Amino acid sequence: MEDEKCLDRFSHSMDKDLIFSCVCLFVCFSHRRPGEPPLIKGWLPYLGEALNFQKNPLGFMKTLQKQHGDTFTVLLGGKYITFILDPFQYQSVIKNRKLSFRIFSNKVLRKAFSIKKLETNDDLNDELHICYQLLQGKSLDILTENMMQNLRQVLELHLLKATDWVMTPLLAFCNSVMFEVTFTTIYGKSLAGSTKKFTTELREDYLKFDDKFPYLVSDIPIELLGNVKSIRNKLIKNLTSEHLAKIQGWSEVVQMRQDILEKYYTLEDLEIGAHHLGFLWASVTNTIPTMFWAMYYLLQHPEAMAVLRDEIDHLLQSTGQKKGSGFPIHLTREQLDSLVYLESTILEVLRLCSFSSIFRFVQDDLTIHSEPQDYCLRKGDLVAIFPPALHYDPEIFEAPEEFRFNRFVEDGKKKTTFFKKGKKLKCYLMPFGTGASKCPGRFLAIIEIKQLLVVLLTYFDLEIIDDKPIEANCSRFLFGIQHPASDVLFRYKVKS
Structure with missing residues (x-):
């Protein structure tokens, strides 16, 4: 009984009695309830296995899977997370109403972006969720058209001047192009002065903020993370209602979100800017590294690049389009989707580089039914699906460590x-x-990734300079696409 009281006290973040709490947590959880999954807690109180996990997330999980099976609980940074690795059991997690994504996500939004009202206002949650319908269908067609126009404007300078080889770091190139294209497509362009200057300054602050994101969503006080709090505050102020009013060309989804936020906040409330920061972060945080890895793998595999170029050329010819100066080509969403080798390349990059996990918060004690046995979960814990274990399963994907651009193509169609x-x-x-x-x-x-790849492969010669293997930075081991541990030089010039 005393053990259960102790566990209830420490199911949340560490309180001010830091050392005492860590020791008690470590001791109390050594006693497992009947039917609970195996517990791997390491020897460090509170941190548990976080350091081992961060060194090699996939290798660590595979080792635990061999030792304990497809279901086990790990202590990671003060959180007890039960991992479900059997893909045939995913639905038992996704459809269970006692497992909440909203509670988990709202806690992340509060820690990372200082968005607080979502934790106490379900109506605001529900209304903002409706906005996502404007990222599909006809609204998506409008975004696609606007994005192509913005991409044209961003790259015209390179098309006009890059008649000789231009050398630049690949990640920096992706950061610059994709941030500006994404921002101008979703939020529009500045009325007061240079859009380029504004987005450049915003991007520089965003990248500093994003670099600390894995620490922001932990229980480390933000005051211990250097100047990230002041950077976040600056970003929020730049995205408040007052500043966004100076930008024209809002997308439908941004306009609808702003209208909803103005119902629940005063116009001057800084938390409106926090919502926009969260939306902007979600729009670019995974797209940029995905584009980097797609370019990196294509530059490393010229045979794949040649197939994609042939596929794009065939589509342009079949639609009566010619590659001239500027950007005379125009591809609809349906035409982009018909490029099966291009899409397969992107899916293969996502398979290799995505280390996102799918989290749910356990609202009440419950039993998960699975083979070969059922497991009991405690209220206050987290449950996670870890897709990299699926993506790197050799039974599902032959030679899973290899990049194979055509892995998701079969008989000329998407596999x-x-x-x-x-x-x-x-x-x-x-x-x-x-x-x-x-x-x-x-x-x-x-x-967006398809559009940029089509333009680069159509109009530019591309070569990698640093022919060296690039490893992933595993600091984001449970969140999104892994960033490269270092940048790599490449060069480009307009095709003659």
Whole structure:
């Protein structure tokens, strides 16, 4: 009984009695209740296995899977997370109403962006969720058209001047181009002065903020994270109603979100800017590194680049378009989707580089039904699906460590059938999550990457300079696309 009281006290973040809490937590959780999954807590109070996990997330999880099976609980930075690795058990997590994504996500939004009202106002949650319908259908077609126009404007300078080789770091290139294209497509262009100057300054602050994101969502006090709090405050102020009023060309989704926020906040409330920062972060945080890895793998595999160029050329010829000066080409969303090798390349990059996990908060004690046995979960814990274990399963994907640009193509069409243990998998690729937590902007993100790759492959000669293997930075081991541990030089010039 005393153990259970102790566990209840420490199911949340560490309080001011830091050392005492850590020791008690470590001791109390050594006593498992009947039916609970195996517990791996390491020897460090509070941190648990966080350091081992961060060194090699996939290798660490595979080791635990061999030792304990497909379901086990790990202590990571003060959180007890039960991982479900059997893909045939994913639905038991996704459909269970005692497992909440909203509670988990609202806590993340409060820690990372200082958005507080969502934790206490379900109506605001529900209304903002409706906005995501403007990232699909006809609204997505409008965004696609506007994005192509913005991409044209951003790259025209390179097209006009890059008649000789231009050398630049690849990640820096992706950061610059994609941030500006995304911001101008979603939020518009500055009325007061240079849009380029404004987005450049915003991007520089954003990158500093984003670098600390994994620490922001932990329980480390923001005051211990250097100047990230002041950077976040600056970003929020630049995205308040007052500043956004100086930008024209808001997308439908931004306009609808602003209208909703003005119902629940005063116009001067800084938390409106915090909402916009969260939306901007979600729009670029995974798109930029995905574009980096797509370019990196294509530059490393010229045979793949050649196939994509042929596919794009064939589409342009079939639609009566010619590659002239400037940007005479125009591709609709349906035409972009017809480029099966291009899409397969992007999906393969997502398979290799996405380390997102799908989290749910346990609202009440419950039992998860699975094979070969059922497992009991405690109220206040987290449950997670870890897709990299699926993405790197050699039973599902042959030679999973290799980049194969055509892995998701079969008989000239998109391949959607994959098996494990002789059974067809409903979920075989999960970089965008699933269920309630599935990324609502996934269609726009894929389109943006397709557009930029089409333009670069059509108009530019591209070569890698640093022919060296690039490893991933595992600091984001449970959140999104892994960033590269270092940048790499490449060069480009306009095709003659």
